[in-house]
Amino acid sequence: MTNWNKNIYxxxxxxxxxxxxxxxxxxxxxxxxxxxxxxxxxxxxxLALDKDQAYLPKVIWKDTINPGRPIEKQTLLDIEKxxxxxxxxxxxxxxxxxxxxxxxxxxxxxxxxxxxxLEANKQKDIxxxxxxxxxxxxxxxxxxxxxxxxxxxxxxxxxxQIYQKDQLLLETEVQSDYQVMLLLEDGFWRIRHIVKxxxxxxxxxxxxxxxxxxxxxxxxxxxxxxxxxxxxxxxQKSPWDMxxxxxxINVIAKDLDIMKTMSLxxxxxxxxxxxxxxxxxxxxxxxxxxQVLDQAEAKDLKVIVTLFDFYGDYSVLDWTLTHRHVEQxxxxxxNHKSILAxxxxxxxxxxFESRGQENVVAWLREMMLQIKQYDPNHxxxxxxxxxxxxSILQDEVDFVSFHYYQDIDVFEKxxxxxxxxxxxxxxxxxxxxxxxxxxxxxxxxxxxxxxxYHKQFQEMIKTxxxxxxxxxxxxxxxxxxxxxxxxxxxxxxxxxxxxxxKAGNRKKAFEFAGN
Amino acid sequence: MSLERKHITFWLLIFLVCCIGxxxxxxxxxxxxxxxxxxxxxxxxxxxxxxxFKLNTPAKTQLFLHASFGSTVLESDTTxxxxxxxxxxxxxxxxxxxxxxxxxxxxxxxQVKANTTKPVQLESYVGPPxxxxxxTDYTMQVVVPTDIYDNTLPDSTAMQLKHxxxxxxxxxxxxxxxxxxxxxxxxxxxxxxxxxxxxxxETASKEFSIxxxxxxxxxxxxxxxxxxxxxxGNQISEFITSVLKDEYGNIVSDGTLVEFKIKDKEGAILxxxxxxxxxxxxxxxxxxxxxxxxxxxAFVPGIAKSNVIQLEYASxxxxxxxxxxxxxxxxxxxxxxxxxxxLIPDGAxxxxxxxxxxxxxxxxxxxxxxxxxxxxxxxxxxxGKYTIKxxxxxxxxxxxxxxxK
Numbered sequence: 029m030t031n032w033n034k035n036i037y038x039x040x041x042x043x044x045x046x047x048x049x050x051x052x053x054x055x056x057x058x059x060x061x062x063x064x065x066x067x068x069x070x071x072x073x074x075l076a077l078d079k080d081q082a083y084l085p086k087v088i089w090k091d092t093i094n095p096g097r098p099i100e101k102q103t104l105l106d107i108e109k110x111x112x113x114x115x116x117x118x119x120x121x122x123x124x125x126x127x128x129x130x131x132x133x134x135x136x137x138x139x140x141x142x143x144x145x146l147e148a149n150k151q152k153d154i155x156x157x158x159x160x161x162x163x164x165x166x167x168x169x170x171x172x173x174x175x176x177x178x179x180x181x182x183x184x185x186x187x188x189q190i191y192q193k194d195q196l197l198l199e200t201e202v203q204s205d206y207q208v209m210l211l212l213e214d215g216f217w218r219i220r221h222i223v224k225x226x227x228x229x230x231x232x233x234x235x236x237x238x239x240x241x242x243x244x245x246x247x248x249x250x251x252x253x254x255x256x257x258x259x260x261x262x263x264q265k266s267p268w269d270m271x272x273x274x275x276x277i278n279v280i281a282k283d284l285d286i287m288k289t290m291s292l293x294x295x296x297x298x299x300x301x302x303x304x305x306x307x308x309x310x311x312x313x314x315x316x317x318x319q320v321l322d323q324a325e326a327k328d329l330k331v332i333v334t335l336f337d338f339y340g341d342y343s344v345l346d347w348t349l350t351h352r353h354v355e356q357x358x359x360x361x362x363n364h365k366s367i368l369a370x371x372x373x374x375x376x377x378x379x380f381e382s383r384g385q386e387n388v389v390a391w392l393r394e395m396m397l398q399i400k401q402y403d404p405n406h407x408x409x410x411x412x413x414x415x416x417x418x419s420i421l422q423d424e425v426d427f428v429s430f431h432y433y434q435d436i437d438v439f440e441k442x443x444x445x446x447x448x449x450x451x452x453x454x455x456x457x458x459x460x461x462x463x464x465x466x467x468x469x470x471x472x473x474x475x476x477x478x479x480x481y482h483k484q485f486q487e488m489i490k491t492x493x494x495x496x497x498x499x500x501x502x503x504x505x506x507x508x509x510x511x512x513x514x515x516x517x518x519x520x521x522x523x524x525x526x527x528x529x530k531a532g533n534r535k536k537a538f539e540f541a542g543n
Numbered sequence: 544m545s546l547e548r549k550h551i552t553f554w555l556l557i558f559l560v561c562c563i564g565x566x567x568x569x570x571x572x573x574x575x576x577x578x579x580x581x582x583x584x585x586x587x588x589x590x591x592x593x594x595x596f597k598l599n600t601p602a603k604t605q606l607f608l609h610a611s612f613g614s615t616v617l618e619s620d621t622t623x624x625x626x627x628x629x630x631x632x633x634x635x636x637x638x639x640x641x642x643x644x645x646x647x648x649x650x651x652x653x654q655v656k657a658n659t660t661k662p663v664q665l666e667s668y669v670g671p672p673x674x675x676x677x678x679t680d681y682t683m684q685v686v687v688p689t690d691i692y693d694n695t696l697p698d699s700t701a702m703q704l705k706h707x708x709x710x711x712x713x714x715x716x717x718x719x720x721x722x723x724x725x726x727x728x729x730x731x732x733x734x735x736x737x738x739x740x741x742x743x744x745e746t747a748s749k750e751f752s753i754x755x756x757x758x759x760x761x762x763x764x765x766x767x768x769x770x771x772x773x774x775x776g777n778q779i780s781e782f783i784t785s786v787l788k789d790e791y792g793n794i795v796s797d798g799t800l801v802e803f804k805i806k807d808k809e810g811a812i813l814x815x816x817x818x819x820x821x822x823x824x825x826x827x828x829x830x831x832x833x834x835x836x837x838x839x840x841a842f843v844p845g846i847a848k849s850n851v852i853q854l855e856y857a858s859x860x861x862x863x864x865x866x867x868x869x870x871x872x873x874x875x876x877x878x879x880x881x882x883x884x885x886l887i888p889d890g891a892x893x894x895x896x897x898x899x900x901x902x903x904x905x906x907x908x909x910x911x912x913x914x915x916x917x918x919x920x921x922x923x924x925x926x927g928k929y930t931i932k933x934x935x936x937x938x939x940x941x942x943x944x945x946x947x948k
Binding site for chain 2: 148152154198206223
């Protein structure tokens with residue numbers, strides 16, 4: 029017994045000795061490697077800086093003719109990049125009350141003015157979350173030695189949220205002109221002077237071609253009153269990934285034919301923010317989207333394109349990136365006859381809790397202006413997930429969209445209540461029921477009940493002449509985790525909303541998909 | 544039953560009280576309104592800016608400010624707000640918003656102008672720092688006058704820009720625009736140093752200088768200088784340029800590179816180069832070691848060229864002695880005698896070519912005390928008959944069928 033104890037002690041002593049040695053060696057190693065780190069000499073060349081532009085407001089050079097000397101294209105790009113970076117760094121500084129990076133983009137004397145302001149805000153616990161959405165630049169002067177430039181920045185739209193002690197104090201949008209002097213120092217164009225000036229408010233509303241329009245509570249297409257009779261659509265093999273590798277326009281064309289047989293006139297499809305390349309939209313994706321839109325036009329179907337699917341940032345500093353995203357998509361299709369409306373975001377009210385309602389609503393409001401700026405021809409809506417949220421931004425949207433998955437028996441009442449409140453067309457943008465009766469959900473809905481549900485809905489739609497789009501054409505084999513989470517019964521439910529089952533057979537509800 | 548009624552009345556009462564309470568709270572929130580009492584809308588940087596609001600009911604307010612360098616929020620227990628210096632000292636439009644319970648109740652703008660009463664501060668930027676004489680090249684003088692709060696002075700601020708060059712001193716009066724005043728100063732015909740300064744009101748700038756370099760050189764002349772005209776392979780010939788000047792007579796900058804190209808009688812090109820000092824460049828070249836004829840021309844590459852000069856080099860000897868020893872395996876060339884029959888200075892090149900059948904081997908040695916000695920070892924040159932050719936200072940001698948034992 030004593031022997032045993034001895035051995036235990038021995039092994040303990042030896043192992044702890046080894047452990048200490050290992051720790052000491054590790055410590056020495058870490059210290060040495062820490063001492064070896066430091067500024068890389070190549071960092072002096074600023075080569076690795078700003079690989080990704082994090083701030084992309086719309087910049088237009090209105091005029092670069094100046095009395096000093098003609099400016100080179102490259103210098104113009106450098107000035108633009110550094111000027112925007114200066115704005116970005118300043119926004120970050122005011123958001124964090126931290127001065128990091130200011131010295132790169134403001135000269136020594138200009139920095140002081142910012143520092144004093146930041147210090148005051150810090151003491152009062154004020155932070156300002158801001159962004160600018162556009163800059164219209166005029167070059168006033170560029171010096172002969174290429175080291176000094178003066179420019180005027182017209183009609184800069186600045187959006188700001190001011191927080192005090194984490195409470196939103198004020199949301200403000202300001203339009204200003206700025207005159208700016210920049211000096212080339214250490215390879216950076218740094219702001220030496222910036223002076224805010226009175227801005228002439230110019231409200232030139234973009235002209236719409238009027239092909240689709242809303243008058244009162246009615247939607248018109250080509251001067252004909254139009255009732256949306258539609259369906260939310262994903263191809264059966266690629267749900268929530270319509271424009272991915274499995275994209276096949278022939279499959280989609282066939283599906284569109286099926287919808288025609290269901291006497292539908294509209295489809296709703298989804299464009300994912302990341303999938304389409306975020307701020308730099310991928311051309312191939314746009315081409316795929318064009319193919320779908322062209323097919324829809326050929327088959328005389330209207331399309332509601334839902335943008336920003338799976339986007340969830342909404343932070344003020346991320347605005348400009350989403351603006352570039354939307355610009356590249358909607359400006360390409362602004363004359364496409366098949367598009368009925370841009371749906372900015374699917375069910376954004378579900379992000380209210382995690383991202384803050386004020387952030388989401390402010391983002392949507394600005395996005396609406398952005399879309400109208402690049403595409404005045406098509407309608408804009410927001411796909412709210414319930415009736416309660418539907419009145420948010422009702423004055424800004426062209427028509428109000430909402431989804432309804434609650435009790436079918438109280439729908440009419442809820443709908444009429446909303447209708448009385450809102451003076452715009454209402455679109456029931458999603459509704460449906462999953463025929464998920466199985467082991468996973470023993471109390472689920474059978475296909476027969478699903479048919480009855482759609483039948484009942486169609487009757488209500490008919491009596492009230494409601495714009496509708498049902499969910500969805502197909503039952504799906506797989507539902508990505510990002511859609512409804514990883515819980516198997518939720519996924520299972522999401523698979524059986526279709527009018528056509530996994531084997532391609534028409535379910536009982538099929539005949540009630542349209543009227 | 545009566546108890547229930549009592550209950551109902553009680554709850555109704557509470558409900559009523561609540562209703563009244565809430566409506567009053569709501570009403571006061573909606574009713575707060577204000578006007579700006581301060582009439583002044585335009586201030587000068589450095590002024591104390593006080594904004595005084597008049598509220599219809601006492602309420603707690605905050606003032607949001609949006610200015611050139613950023614935004615801030617002010618708090619005050621009264622309705623009087625004094626703008627902090629970092630706002631009131633900076634030129635530009637200031638937008639203010641008076642807030643009550645996060646609601647804007649008054650909005651407006653005031654303007655701060657640069658301070659024109661206190662002394663001016665000057666910043667000058669001059670460049671490029673060196674230009675070329677002749678009046679086509681120019682440097683730019685940019686003057687940025689600011690007030691003591693680092694605000695640029697308004698457009699149309701008068702300023703004097705001065706410069707001095709050699710005997711001339713000039714002063715140009717102009718008005719600022721877009722924050723700056725600027726002037727292009729073109730070079731004069733002479734090279735030299737150009738000094739600049741400026742003045743806005745009483746404030747004078749520092750002195751700035753730029754260098755005016757001479758323009759490009761014009762074509763020039765060269766001459767030669769040598770100790771004698773013999774091709775002794777020992778002395779050095781010098782080629783001397785005239786003073787290189789630009790079209791305005793300015794001596795070109797020291798260090799302007801001149802290339803000398805020499806063509807010998809066989810058409811081969813020799814080259815040497817030199818930088819100018821006080822406008823002159825001197826190229827040097829070793830004399831040839833055989834009779835030769837040189838044509839020399841100098842260039843500033845791509846810019847200017849000289850005339851061609853011709854030089855003749857005379858041979859120093861007509862013949863020399865060759866002695867064979869040790870079964871012809873030791874060959875002594877010399878003494879080599881130069882033009883006055885003196886022993887040629889050490890280092891004259893002598894080449895020996897040994898030919899057997901088709902193979903030729905060349906041995907090269909330089910003279911010492913006028914003599915060169917070649918040893919042909921048996922290990923390398925087995926016994927037999929060789930043709931031996933000796934070349935020195937342009938003279939060739941050939942010994943056919945020399946027997947090496």
